[in-house]
Amino acid sequence: MTGKTVTRADLVEALAKRSNMQRADANRLLTRMLEMMQDSMVDGDTVKLSRFGNFNVRAKRQRVGRNPKTGEEVPITPRRVVTFRPSQMLREFVEKGGRGRAKT
Template sequence: MSTLTRADLAEALNRKLGLSRSDSLNMVEAILRHMCEALSNGENVKISGFGTFLLRDKGERVGRNPKTGIEVPITPRRVMTFRASQMLKDRISKG
């Protein structure tokens, strides 16, 4: 199984749109930077036909060390999750 990278995305833009390699990479970087800024500002990011990056605040809770059984407090934090769109789920399930 391989991994899709920023360079792969830039290469696809280069091939499909005819942009220069540096312009393609700059576009990928700008999109990712914009998404990161939105998430860090507490906004969810929805890409139609792909999915939604959701932020959720988790409260303080008590956890347990599975090895020792000792209870430890887990501090409140913000987590990000991804929910795939139905279109993406359908494409993945078809293989």
């Protein structure tokens, strides 16, 4: 395992190579896809990517937390958070170490 972080630039580069398109076009495509996903989640929709997983927005209620240094109770404001649930196919793929699919 290399421990490498895959960046947006890495995704653009791979998309450009595998799709035989210019980097600028690949960057625009990736940017637009991410914007569409963000817009959907802001609207409260679930983003479902077949064979990959689901991105959901969850509303968290206000609750009481504690400052670990002082032990003082602090209110935690309500907020919305994004959660990801991988598909069964992605889980199995990761578990097998990526075997079973040829890299292109």
